[in-house]
Amino acid sequence: MDAHAWQVFAQSFDDILIPGLCMTIPLTVAAFSLCMVVALLLAMVQYAKVPVLRQFARFYIWIFRGTPLLVQLFIVYYGLPRVGIVIHEVVAAIAVIGLNYAAYCAETIRAALESVPVGQVEAGYCTGLSYIQIMRRIVLPQAMKTAFPTLSNSLISMLKDTSLAANITVMEMLQKTKQIVARTYEPLVLYIEVGLIYLAFSTILTWLQGRGERRLSTHRVKRRRNENADA
Amino acid sequence: MPMLEVKGITKGFGTLDVLRGVDLTVERGDVVAILGPSGSGKTTLLRCINFLETADAGTLVFDGESFELGHVSKRDIARLRKKTAFVFQNYNLFSNKTALENVTEGLILGHKMPKTQARDVGRRALDRVGLSDRYDYYPDQLSGGQQQRVAIARAIAPEPEIIYFDEPTSALDPELTVEVLAVMRRLAEDGMTMLVVTHEMGFARTVSNRVIFMEDGVVAESGPSKEFFENPKEERTKAFLRSIGTTMAGESGKKENQAKE
Numbered sequence: 001m002d003a004h005a006w007q008v009f010a011q012s013f014d015d016i017l018i019p020g021l022c023m024t025i026p027l028t029v030a031a032f033s034l035c036m037v038v039a040l041l042l043a044m045v046q047y048a049k050v051p052v053l054r055q056f057a058r059f060y061i062w063i064f065r066g067t068p069l070l071v072q073l074f075i076v077y078y079g080l081p082r083v084g085i086v087i088h089e090v091v092a093a094i095a096v097i098g099l100n101y102a103a104y105c106a107e108t109i110r111a112a113l114e115s116v117p118v119g120q121v122e123a124g125y126c127t128g129l130s131y132i133q134i135m136r137r138i139v140l141p142q143a144m145k146t147a148f149p150t151l152s153n154s155l156i157s158m159l160k161d162t163s164l165a166a167n168i169t170v171m172e173m174l175q176k177t178k179q180i181v182a183r184t185y186e187p188l189v190l191y192i193e194v195g196l197i198y199l200a201f202s203t204i205l206t207w208l209q210g211r212g213e214r215r216l217s218t219h220r221v222k223r224r225r226n227e228n229a230d231a
Numbered sequence: 232m233p234m235l236e237v238k239g240i241t242k243g244f245g246t247l248d249v250l251r252g253v254d255l256t257v258e259r260g261d262v263v264a265i266l267g268p269s270g271s272g273k274t275t276l277l278r279c280i281n282f283l284e285t286a287d288a289g290t291l292v293f294d295g296e297s298f299e300l301g302h303v304s305k306r307d308i309a310r311l312r313k314k315t316a317f318v319f320q321n322y323n324l325f326s327n328k329t330a331l332e333n334v335t336e337g338l339i340l341g342h343k344m345p346k347t348q349a350r351d352v353g354r355r356a357l358d359r360v361g362l363s364d365r366y367d368y369y370p371d372q373l374s375g376g377q378q379q380r381v382a383i384a385r386a387i388a389p390e391p392e393i394i395y396f397d398e399p400t401s402a403l404d405p406e407l408t409v410e411v412l413a414v415m416r417r418l419a420e421d422g423m424t425m426l427v428v429t430h431e432m433g434f435a436r437t438v439s440n441r442v443i444f445m446e447d448g449v450v451a452e453s454g455p456s457k458e459f460f461e462n463p464k465e466e467r468t469k470a471f472l473r474s475i476g477t478t479m480a481g482e483s484g485k486k487e488n489q490a491k492e
């Protein structure tokens with residue numbers, strides 16, 4: 001590798017990192033928040049067997065899981081203006097990525113809800129709890145703990161998939177890198193560089209996941225201390 | 232006036248008729264044992280009485296109030312459930328809650344009791360089942376016998392008018408069975424009304440005052456416990472008692488240990 005390549009590598013670091021911090025990460029946070037809300041709703045209407053909405057959820061998941069994310073981005077960003085709906089590229093990216101991932105996360109959450117023994121739901125009824133109370137206090141907390149590792153996985157996946165937004169002109173890390181490549185003709189080092197930054201971001205998320213999982217399993221010890229304190 | 236009366240209850244699953252017209256009466260303070268071979272519909276009967284299953288037909292009279300089974304409103308079900316409690320074969324404790332929280336959850340949310348009072352009541356209920364040193368343990372940190380005793384504490388805490396037990400010791404080792412039966416015996420002595428599906432003949436004979444013997448979805452024989460064990464009338468009952476190896480000899484009690492083989 002020649003000196004020019006290394007020089008470009010070093011000089012571009014900030015230029016790539018900044019859209020990472022200012023676009024890739026906020027985009028991921030926004031899309032994942034949307035994803036969680038929609039996924040939870042999709043999972044709950046199926047778990048509770050709500051008529052009509054439950055069929056809608058199956059249909060939704062069928063569509064979003066069955067077509068490529070990139071195609072969905074193109075339809076919304078390049079297609080919809082044809083019928084007069086123009087959406088800002090960042091909004092389109094948040095919406096499409098969030099709604100797409102919701103289809104997968106809904107399945108994760110539904111499976112986790114169903115893994116909570118029905119006996120606990122029945123015991124809830126027998127102790128005088130309502131359906132909502134049983135969901136909120138018994139089923140959801142256990143389901144979210146079960147779903148946590150898989151959902152973390154989806155979050156990491158989503159972080160990387162925000163790079164697809166480059167295709168609809170969102171100025172995120174990959175898009176920025178492409179611009180620098182066009183200017184400097186150093187594709188190898190620059191694409192490796194952006195890859196390393198993605199790797200750093202995912203590594204941080206993986207570390208956070210580990211901490212979260214440990215917290216979920218040690219939470220009982222802490223709880224016990226609190227209980228004793230108030231006794 | 233009986234506290235609980237069930238008349239002509241029927242229930243089928245698909246083409247299988249599980250309950251084919253069961254009648255049953257429980258007076259206040261009664262301990263009624265329901266016996267019968269596996270598959271005879273005992274669990275289904277209890278579940279229908281507490282609306283965990285919807286019976287196809289029948290009448291339920293609770294505290295003089297009559298309900299047409301299969302047509303009971305959600306609100307009435309919720310109201311009736313606050314006067315009853317259910318102890319399951321496999322405990323069904325909330326695994327994300329401590330022993331104390333398992334007991335207080337229903338008091339606070341279902342019975343709208345203030346939190347501090349609920350904790351007091353909860354601790355007292357756990358004391359009654361001998362778990363004063365396990366308030367803050369999670370279900371997976373407790374033995375089966377301890378879990379079932381937490382479930383019993385959860386059942387008695389709201390002071391229900393009747394407790395339904397569905398084979399409360401069937402999932403337990405013999406040593407643990409003894410501790411759970413001892414707790415149930417004490418409850419009975421304190422005058423708690425109980426309807427207990429069990430295979431523990433020692434318990435049925437010495438603690439319950441009446442026995443109902445079920446077979447194939449009907450009551451084959453019922454009567455006072457003493458009479459039932461010492462002088463069964465029906466051939467089927469005799470065969471059942473022989474099959475579970477209960478001796479008809481006069482000695483009673485202290486049989487909990489052996490009864491479960």
Ligand SMILES: Nc1ncnc2c1ncn2[C@@H]1O[C@H](COP(=O)(O)OP(=O)(O)O)[C@@H](O)[C@H]1O
Nearest residue numbers: 244247249267268269270271272273274275276
């Ligand atoms: N939810 C269900 N769906 C279909 N069949 C059931 C269901 N629950 C119970 N049964 C059937 O009903 C019969 C009686 O079951 P159960 O009430 O559990 O009997 P027991 O408690 O006396 O052993 C059995 O044949 C069982 O297979």
Ligand SMILES: [Mg+2]
Nearest residue numbers: 273274275398
């Ligand atoms: Mg049973």
